[in-house]
Amino acid sequence: MLQVNGLSKSFGGVAAISDVTLAFPTGSLTAIIGPNGAGKSTFFNLISGGLIPDTGEVLLDGKNLVGRNRAEIIAAGVGRAFQIAKIFPSLTVEETLLGAIGAHQGHSANLWHRFPLPQTRDNVGRVADMLGLTDKMQVLSANLSHGDHKLLDIALALVLEPRVLLLDEPTAGMGPDERWRMIDRVYQLWETEKTTLVFIEHDMDIVFKIAPSIRVLCYGRVLAEGTPDEIRNSPQVIDAYLGTDHGAHAT
Numbered sequence: 001m002l003q004v005n006g007l008s009k010s011f012g013g014v015a016a017i018s019d020v021t022l023a024f025p026t027g028s029l030t031a032i033i034g035p036n037g038a039g040k041s042t043f044f045n046l047i048s049g050g051l052i053p054d055t056g057e058v059l060l061d062g063k064n065l066v067g068r069n070r071a072e073i074i075a076a077g078v079g080r081a082f083q084i085a086k087i088f089p090s091l092t093v094e095e096t097l098l099g100a101i102g103a104h105q106g107h108s109a110n111l112w113h114r115f116p117l118p119q120t121r122d123n124v125g126r127v128a129d130m131l132g133l134t135d136k137m138q139v140l141s142a143n144l145s146h147g148d149h150k151l152l153d154i155a156l157a158l159v160l161e162p163r164v165l166l167l168d169e170p171t172a173g174m175g176p177d178e179r180w181r182m183i184d185r186v187y188q189l190w191e192t193e194k195t196t197l198v199f200i201e202h203d204m205d206i207v208f209k210i211a212p213s214i215r216v217l218c219y220g221r222v223l224a225e226g227t228p229d230e231i232r233n234s235p236q237v238i239d240a241y242l243g244t245d246h247g248a249h250a251t
């Protein structure tokens with residue numbers, strides 16, 4: 001279980017995340033929604049070690065991750081898709097995935113232990129298969145479509161076998177058809193891997209269709225949590241998205 005207690009982070013005078021307490025049960029699928037600037041990406045950065053919280057705890061199965069560095073947090077089991085596939089345009093998909101494992105093995109004896117070499121290639125093949133990248137293994141990253149780049153970024157997080165996977169707007173920049181294909185893949189990998197999956201998404205059709213559980217952030221605070229029906233009918237949520245007094249808009 002991923003449990004966040006009293007998490008806060010300010011930038012200058014701006015409180016991006018204020019006293020957020022949330023739990024994500026092991027194996028659950030949760031969507032995080034909220035207007036632009038609500039603090040969603042900051043929340044992920046605080047969990048994955050990209051930012052250090054001002055106060056609060058991030059507990060993974062009871063162990064506090066706050067204060068550990070990125071490599072330690074990955075080794076503890078928190079995976080996150082960064083836009084890194086595009087940084088290595090001259091590597092093939094396969095080289096990128098093998099390289100991700102190698103890089104982390106280099107950082108941590110613990111990970112080396114978790115990924116003995118003969119298993120590494122199998123693991124890369126399995127993840128590529130799950131995300132539909134198998135027939136693109138020898139394609140240069142530079143020649144991938146936007147959607148395949150995003151899939152490769154998710155694959156990069158998955159080959160390290162995370163217990164918790166954080167996806168920040170996996171469908172961003174996609175047209176309607178491609179968006180649904182992507183979210184189908186995400187849903188399938190959640191079902192297959194039994195990982196605790198948390199994703200940020202601004203397309204409400206997608207959120208209400210696939211997320212059994214939703215958390216709403218607004219101005220850095222938890223505005224509501226519940227099932228799609230509960231969120232759809234929540235007066236606070238409707239107000240946050242539609243209320244003119246807030247000046248906040250869903251994008």
Ligand SMILES: Nc1ncnc2c1ncn2[C@@H]1O[C@H](COP(=O)(O)OP(=O)(O)O)[C@@H](O)[C@H]1O
Binds near residue numbers: 036037043
């Ligand atoms: N590195 C940063 N430095 C200064 N302000 C930031 C930084 N990251 C985020 N913010 C501010 O924190 C607030 C929340 O941003 P963000 O987490 O990106 O929101 P969201 O992902 O929900 O759109 C915004 O007001 C944003 O301008």
Ligand SMILES: [Mg+2]
Binds near residue numbers: 041
């Ligand atoms: Mg964001």
